[in-house]
Amino acid sequence: MNKFGRSLALLWLAFDAALASANPYLAKPGEAPIPVRVATCAISGGFMHLYTAIDNRLFEKYGLKVEFLLVRGAGVSVAALASNELQFLYCTADAIIPSLAAGAEAKMIASPLVGLPWVMIARKEIRRIEDLKGKIFIATRPGGTPDTLIRVLMKRLNFSANDLSIRHIGGAGQTEVYNALLQDLGHATMVTAPLDARAKRDGLNVIYQLDDLNLPAIYSSLFTNQRLLKERPEAVQRFTAAMAEAIHFVEKNPERAKASVGKVLALKDSESLQAAYDAYAKQLVNRRVTVPVSRVVETIEAARQAGAQVRRKANETYDNSYAEHLEKSGFLKDLWGGEVPGKKW
Template sequence: MIARCRLLMVLFLALAIPRGTHAAEKVIADFGGLSGFQSASWVAKDLKLFEKYGLDADLVMITGGARSVAALLGGSTQFATGSGTAPLIASARGSDVTILAASYNKFPYAFVAKPDIRSPKELRGKRIGILNFGGSNDIALQLALKEWGIKQQEVNVIVGGDAPTRFLSLTVGRVDATILSPPHLTRAVQAGYRVLADMGEMRAKFSQSTLYVRRGYLRENREIVKRFVKAYSEAVHAIKTDRERTLKVFAKRMRLDDAEILNATYDYYAPRFSFPPRVDMAGIKDTLDFYAERNPEVKNRNPLDFVDQTILDELEKEGFFKALGR
């Protein structure tokens, strides 16, 4: 009798569970930092969009594209985000990496200088601080100098660390100019420093925030990847359209309690996000052209070799992006 009661209880519980219920799929994704252009993943996390699409996503901060790619290839993460440079170079050298999407296809920087420097031409002979050589800071600087007709040897490029460190170096006179994005850009303007150029308005394109995976993982786990891209895409849509909720996430993640800086940060980034988050192939080409001078393996390569937007194509065909806009 007891055994029969237990069996009936098990059957009752089994029938009571809604059909289609299953445990959320566990995945690990990285993000490169806490600047606004890097926010798609952590907005998706904080707005519970991964959960909405059946994913239990853990986010880990990994700074630097090379480390991000290494973690992805080593299996520590399943999804990676960052500028297009690292996955492009890794893929060109034979690694199993492909770019799926891009939430931010512009340089998110402004060129900031001491108040007595009034135009880009006055940068000749000056010290310019960047994060590191070979990264998006460096590419932005080189392309800006090219547009301004300034040769690299006419300026002194200094590796100056992250944005807070570079801003400090500017204030104490270690550098004459640097590249900043909000909120540090807003603080620099408040302090009286001069914005020489908004690098997002330059002719050159750049995939600043991309989503990339191993090709093998995409092939073997396509449905999981599709769910992740849905959450990522909806986060981009939220950033562009839901100011109130996005500001709360920005305030929490960036630890901003100054309303003026918080709102200026949102106003700078939100309109520049790409929705749907398609990769601007012109940005991939410009990046490949830049690196071709130093890395022969990327010379004359087709940008399409490095990008797989078939998930985005499927979502477009299914009306996913239109549905988010209703």
């Protein structure tokens, strides 16, 4: 080989090495895929990034063979995760953190969405949050997220217990409270996107964004169990990297993301799909996916004060090393073409 040929060969070797170092989490040639099961704890537009990653086969290039399941309810989901029936769970962190603090054999490893997606919707005669005085708020059950949030909001507004009645109608989802509002069983309730878009079409008013309360809320987050952390840490790292790439993919491919959400939620109208995209791909997104530690601490303390059993310290409920490695390795910088945009929790 002449001098020019050797130089060219060395150049290509350097180029290949640069590509490999840019994404150190990709599957190696000839490597057998790692089978894992992932579940969501509900059907929600807030799980947009996972739906999109699965539909567009992002996990495959990371050497993961993903089986997707739906397990309804936080308690059942945590039990399945702890017993290794699931290797990963994607769920609202606020619903899972109390179980982790109580001793569940699992940890939170990434938080793609941080904040509160809930909005207050009301009948057309209610235009401001202050107009709720003397009215009825509809919730499914005591202790649920909307029930908790309305009590916090009442305190912020200096409402007494007699200023706003809370009517619990039962059920397990937002459809029940939404229909109850349409049937005039109350004056206001809370929903998440894309139901806010439907509310506007039905002549209801969106009167408050609950994220404005600035509570220590963490929304869609990724959890795994102690067994996988111990036996297959590379699978945990790769799954975390794939979810970080999903955030980038959703941002750059909005139509594909909306198609994935539309399929799961059986939605076709463009307004509802755009509302979901705006909430979950823009408003709440945490591109670094690191778990916001201060919010975990505050959430556990709030659970303690509410009477929940707390057996673990906050730092025993999460592991940020996998999310932090994405930045240390240069993966995020390469993915975003420089400094990662957006908030840093």
